[in-house]
Amino acid sequence: MVLTVDVGNTRIKAAVFEGSTVLENFVFEKNELEKKIKIILKKIQNCSDLVVASVGNVEKQAFLAFENQLKIHFLTHDDAFPFxxxxxxxxxxxxxxxxxxxxxxxxxxxxxxxxxxxxxxxxxxxxxxxxxxxxxxxxxxxxxxxxxxxxxxxxxxxxxxxxxxxxxxxxxxxxxxxxxxxxxxxxxxxxxxxxxxxxxxxxxxxxxxxxxxxxxxxxxxxxxxxxxxxxxxxxxxxxxxxxx
Ligand SMILES: Nc1ncnc2c1ncn2[C@@H]1O[C@H](COP(=O)(O)OP(=O)(O)OP(=O)(O)O)[C@@H](O)[C@H]1O
Ligand SMILES: CC(C)(CO)[C@@H](O)C(=O)NCCC(=O)O
Ligand SMILES: [K+]
CATH class of the missing domain: 3.30.420.40 (ATPase, nucleotide binding domain)
Structure with missing residues (x-):
């Protein structure tokens, strides 16, 4: 399962996917990031990857605390895009x-x-x-x-x-x-x-x-x-x- 995280300008949105199906959605504030991700990962076990797109002032470091639990992918301009x-x-x-x-x-x-x-x-x-x-x-x-x-x-x-x-x-x-x-x-x-x-x-x-x-x-x-x-x-x- 994959946990996707969208760090917007105002709020953070996250969803857990199994294949292309959404299992659950979450919305929270930036100052709750670590706490909420912890809760999500506790609730939904066997997430193998965490994928982040951030336009807010949240950097990759904010997710390193979860590195021993799952693979962190912080999307950048250097990744492969289909266009x-x-x-x-x-x-x-x-x-x-x-x-x-x-x-x-x-x-x-x-x-x-x-x-x-x-x-x-x-x-x-x-x-x-x-x-x-x-x-x-x-x-x-x-x-x-x-x-x-x-x-x-x-x-x-x-x-x-x-x-x-x-x-x-x-x-x-x-x-x-x-x-x-x-x-x-x-x-x-x-x-x-x-x-x-x-x-x-x-x-x-x-x-x-x-x-x-x-x-x-x-x-x-x-x-x-x-x-x-x-x-x-x-x-x-x-x-x-x-x-x-
Ligand atoms: N709880 C809420 N907090 C902020 N905006 C909200 C809320 N509920 C509805 N909105 C509406 O959503 C809009 C903001 O959209 P969204 O939540 O997608 O922004 P965001 O989290 O900053 O993401 P992005 O930066 O990708 O636009 C606002 O214009 C507002 O009218
Ligand atoms: C336009 C926003 C703020 C929308 O989230 C974001 O995509 C951004 O910071 N863009 C950088 C400028 C640009 O897209 O050309
Ligand atoms: K937008």
């Missing part, structure tokens, strides 16, 4: 985006794929049918938008996610909810439209902490898979074993 990276600055491409691109490439062979990860940031990643990773976009995620409005102004309160009543916000709170939530949805629909103008066919994979909320509101019908990053991490690991 050709056309990003102009491949060394600065986020490892989470590389893992998402790898998962899309392996799970949906020989087609254009757009991966949208609505997490702390929204990331867009496009891998074409020739398995060329072309790039995409990075923008502030839903919660970050609420926080940025509050942190960088004098008068805007810090609000938490609420469904806007209308696109015409009739109060400060409603104006913020409309700006953040509708702006978020319009942005994503707008990007999808732009891709549609340039590519005849592509599949869309929607993931991240806000994926379910978003899926219901997009004009494009897309199903959310909030586990896509961890599934991709498991697949990237299998690919690495087969190609090392």
């Amino acid at each position: 050709i990276n056309k990003y102009a600055t491949p060394k600065t491409l986020g490892i989470d985006r590389m893992v998402l691109a790898a998962g899309a490439t392996l799970q949906y062979p020989k087609q254009n794929r757009l991966v949208i990860d609505a997490g702390t940031c929204i990331t867009y990643d496009f891998i074409d049918e020739n398995d060329h990773y072309l790039g995409g976009a990075i923008s502030p995620g839903l919660r970050l938008r609420y926080e940025a409005l509050h942190n960088f102004t004098a008068r805007l309160p810090l609000l938490t996610l609420e469904k806007p009543k209308s696109y015409i916000g009739d109060s400060t709170a409603e104006a913020i909810h409309s700006g953040v939530v509708n702006g978020f949805v319009y942005e994503i629909d707008g990007f999808i439209d732009e891709y549609r103008e340039n590519f005849l066919n592509f599949i869309i994979i929607l993931t991240g902490g806000d994926a379910d909320f978003l899926a219901k509101r997009l004009k494009n019908t897309i199903f959310a898979n909030s586990n896509f990053l961890l599934e991709s991490l498991n697949q990237t690991f299998q690919y690495k074993i087969n190609n090392d």
Whole structure:
């Protein structure tokens, strides 16, 4: 069994896989890392490998305490990935985006794929049918938008996610909810439209902490898979074993 760990910008997500099946999911905070991994390994014995993708400030050392229990694989840019990276600055491409691109490439062979990860940031990643990773976009995620409005102004309160009543916000709170939530949805629909103008066919994979909320509101019908990053991490690991 394989324990996959996604260290995001805000939280940590983990899942145990047997082959390609998820046995159990976990979400926890960064300061709980060691404690939680210990609990997971106690609960689910015979995990042979631990695979980590980290974009947060958690380094490989944080996992060395478990070295005598299972093999630690800390993914880096030097590992084998199943696509050709056309990003102009491949060394600065986020490892989470590389893992998402790898998962899309392996799970949906020989087609254009757009991966949208609505997490702390929204990331867009496009891998074409020739398995060329072309790039995409990075923008502030839903919660970050609420926080940025509050942190960088004098008068805007810090609000938490609420469904806007209308696109015409009739109060400060409603104006913020409309700006953040509708702006978020319009942005994503707008990007999808732009891709549609340039590519005849592509599949869309929607993931991240806000994926379910978003899926219901997009004009494009897309199903959310909030586990896509961890599934991709498991697949990237299998690919690495087969190609090392
Ligand atoms: N308990 C929570 N803590 C933080 N964000 C949450 C929580 N529950 C839902 N969310 C939503 O999830 C979004 C963050 O997504 P996610 O959890 O995927 O981010 P992350 O852990 O930082 O991962 P990544 O860095 O890969 O985006 C926020 O915009 C927020 O609206
Ligand atoms: C964009 C984030 C923050 C999303 O988690 C991460 O992928 C990252 O730190 N990327 C580095 C910059 C880039 O991908 O070009
Ligand atoms: K993200």
